[in-house]
Amino acid sequence: MAKYLYRLGLWSARNSKKVIIGGIGVLLAIAVLALAMGPKFSEDMSIPGLKSAAAIELLNKEFAGPKEDGGQTRMVIKAPELQTLSSEDSQAAIQKVVKEIAEDTQVKAVKSPYDNQLSPDKTIGYMDITYKTPAGEVTDESREHISAVAEDMRDAGWQSELTGPAFSVMKIMGPSEVIGVLIAFVVLSITFISFLLGLMPIVTAVVGLGIGLLGVMIGSNMLDIPSVSLALAAMLGLAVGIDYALFIISRYRQQLAEGYERSESIAIANATAGSSVVFAGVTVIIGLAGLAVAQIPFLTAMGLAGAFCVFTAVLIAIIFVPAVLAGLGDRVSAHSGNKWMKPRKRANHRGNRWGHLVTRKPWTMVILGVVLLGAIALPFTRMELGMPDDGQKPTEKTERRAYDLFSEGYGVGSHSPLVVLAQADGDVDLMAGVSSALKELEALPNIGTISPAIPGPSGKLALINIIPATGPSDIETSDLVHAIRDRAPEILERSHVELMVTGSTAVGIDISQKLNDAVPKFCLLIVGLAFLLLMVVFRSLLVPLKAVLGFILSLGATFGIVVLVIQDGHMGKLFGFHAPGQVLNFLPIIVVGILFGLAMDYEVFLVSRMREEFKHTGDAKQAVLAGMGHSGSVVTAAGLIMISVFMGFMLAEDPIIKSMGFALAFGILFDAFVVRMMIVPGVMTLMGKSAWYLPKWLDRILPNLDIEGEAVMEELKSRRDEKEKLESLQLSPE
Incomplete structure (x- = not known):
């Protein structure tokens, strides 16, 4: 070579x-x-063959809705002090904001806070803005437009923060x-x-x-x-x-x-x-x-x-x-x-102090290095893997403030929702089996809220939304997913309903x-x-x-x-x-x-x-x-x-x-x-x-x-020696 x-x-x-x-x-x-x-980068980071991925495919077939290929930005808002989102003034202000957002020709749809769920005290809500293009292709002009709308709301006394794949660009x-x-x-x-x-x-x-x-x-x-x-x-x-x-x-x-x-x-x-x-x-x-x-x-x-x-x-x-x-x-x-x-001309010159030190005290250097790295490595045994979220960003960023505001309104578990798909095992009463299964799920630790089951068109599937009491980075959330899956065989045997856990948190x-x-x-x-x-x-x-x-x-x-x-x-x-x-x-x-x-x-x-x-x-x-x-x-x-x-x-x-x-x-x-x-x-x-x-x-x-x-150096040395020999012969007297 x-x-x-x-x-x-x-x-x-x-x-x-x-x-x-x-x-x-x-x-x-x-x-x-x-x-x-x-560029046409893909944001699909799924893995084929996962339990949660298979459940998502089944979920999409049963509860098929309009497919949204466009990128999304979420605007999380909080009403001015002593006001709620349910007041007439707030509704008028929100309606005006929705119109302003829709003025961007790249916006495909705007889902207002009233189409979503408001916080229990009616002070916090969120809007989902869907664009005509994928998140990676949303223009800077569109992001500047939505940022300007959010800034106008802040000037009017609202808290308005932005997040989502179409807004946060790497x-x-x-x-x-x-x-x-x-x-x-x-x-x-x-x-x-x-x-x-x-x-x-x-x-x-x-x-x-x-x-x-x-x-x-x-x-x-x-x-x-x-x-x-x-x-x-x-x-x-x-x-x-x-x-x-x-x-x-x-x-x-x-x-x-x-x-x-x-x-x-x-x-x-x-x-x-x-x-x-x-x-x-x-x-x-x-x-x-x-x-x-x-x-x-x-x-x-x-x-x-x-x-x-x-x-x-x-x-x-x-x-x-x-x-x-x-x-x-x-x-x-x-x-x-x-x-x-x-x-430096020589390898063993006086300037090679570190080399001389290591060769004089080799045992000291080896033991010191091994002990140092071994001690630093100790926490490795407790490593927990997941995906970073906006909660790890600085508070100066609007994405972090949106995360915190959403947590304030809907609880920290709102960032880690679970979707449980219930499938009837044979010709049984699906909803009766689901009702029995829900009672067992409610007894599990770390459950925040469980929504009523939503039956699918086929009558063979039902959808259950669970909000954990902990966030996506907490080990308790992961334990809850495993607990539901561990309990699923018993529930299947007693209630004849198979439970499959999916959703972004379970997939992660x-x-x-x-x-x-x-x-x-x-x-x-x-x-x-x-x-x-x-x-x-x-x-x-x-x-x-x-x-x-x-x-x-x-x-x-x-x-x-x-x-x-x-x-x-x-x-x-x-x-x-x-x-x-x-x-x-x-x-x-x-x-x-x-x-x-x-x-x-x-x-x-x-x-x-x-x-x-x-x-x-x-x-x-x-x-x-x-x-x-x-x-x-x-x-x-x-x-x-x-x-x-x-x-x-x-x-x-x-x-x-x-x-x-x-x-x-x-x-x-x-x-x-x-x-x-x-x-x-x-x-x-x-x-x-x-x-x-x-x-x-x-x-x-x-x-x-x-x-x-x-081999190269030997060949060059041989050439040099031959050249020097030839020159010496030419210079020497006959």
Whole structure:
């Protein structure tokens, strides 16, 4: 692989103008195509085969009503002080508001508070506004119109708050994400001691990210891709794009410092660091594509979208970055930057203080790292999965105020309604059986209200609405769903009525359970795959085992901090989580897939330099020092860049994006700085030469990927020796 990448890097360097123009041309062409087709993201995050999903299908057949494909916005209102919604003045005001809302030509229907249920004290109600287009296609003008109507109501003394999928739009790149990129620029500028080199990885990453995201937008016209996929793909594409460029530029400057010619230095960097980039990218792609193992359609789509953006980041790194380096010419050198900061020439120089500290006190570092991560991982055992809601948004947002106002009027359980479908078992009196079943349901704990059963047209089905006493994030709500299902067989036997629990809350609980069940299987696949891949790369049994155990440690600590902050609410406000809530149900499986790839990324870049040095010297301790000296600072910078990019997304308003950014930022913090910079070099020092043991029969079977570019370097050394010998012969007297 290294030889092919060497040739590719050399070709890109010699054809830099063509490659740069071609890359920008591809970006513009895809942009034109994406704008012409437009995005068509699906908001369907259902999972086939769930009990609740089957009940919904039966429910829709029996109680078929007009299908609403348009997006909806809900306006929750509260009458002015000392007034109620039932007064004549309030009714006149509401009628006027309904007319104002309907003035928007994109509005299909407005359901007034009097068509819905008013709160018991008649002071709070809500309006449902349905648009002619799906939620994702509702225009900014329509949202501004409804916001202006709500503001006019506030001026008149009403409380008016807005929520709903047509109003709350997920923003992929906002001011908070830009902050993360700016921090990455600062880290890069300090690492390279050059503003130009600090900017270059960001520019190349943005080119790759643009191609990747536009490709996902085009793909949304052909596949059912949820809109949240775009946020995940943006996070990954930007972070890995910057990191991969950093790896290649760092190795390029090292080769220049060793006296290689510019084009040759680019080719060598592409063969060595580029090999690590390709391997790292492949592991991330495998981790994301492996989400398909869970057999959950929306999760598969998210994984493929992220994998595509990582794929484009890899291509940009090994094709576009070499061309840009060649295009910059003499503006990039081995000593680019301030004169007062000299580049490091030796792996075991005095500046490698951290490497010397770890190799002097390996037991201390390993024990400290393991205990620290183990302690942080402890809360992981109490993780509860669900979907974030408006109750976790800041009180400054109208969506959060709408949530609180709805809770005030209808109770916190109104956000977690349950639908129970009763089906007659044979030729029995359905309503008599339902009446008997209702008495048993009323005895269950955590029941708020139960509405009278509504019989269906066929006479074989009846609909029962239940409002729990607790909200969607409370474990008691989930327990109630399970309690009804556990009681259903007894009710069927006594009353000859089969009860099926469905509704958005029950569906969410079922999805969370399905995702929770998929995590162990996915983890087993990922861990096994990581071991095999690293065994091939490092030609060792113990190095892959150490890497896998380190990955498990960082993964456990990541889930532990997620539970501590998001679920338990400790230090929540510090990180922008304004109320405790359940952990995003697909977060664990997403984090496993992504963190696996990124952890192997740092492992390969750090340990490959150790292996390279060990093969040359046979000194295990010196190999650890060489790896820390050559790659430690680069891994540190790469980790800081990843964290800053993910932190930018953590500052986003949307709870889904925020929780993903938070988990990935801390995952990289634990893996890059505790596992790879403390535990890995400590364990490698303790293992000594045995770290590189591999049975000879296994060594013969395994393919040689040559991640370090050893074959290329030997070939170049041979060429140099021949050239020097030829020159010496020409200069020597006959």
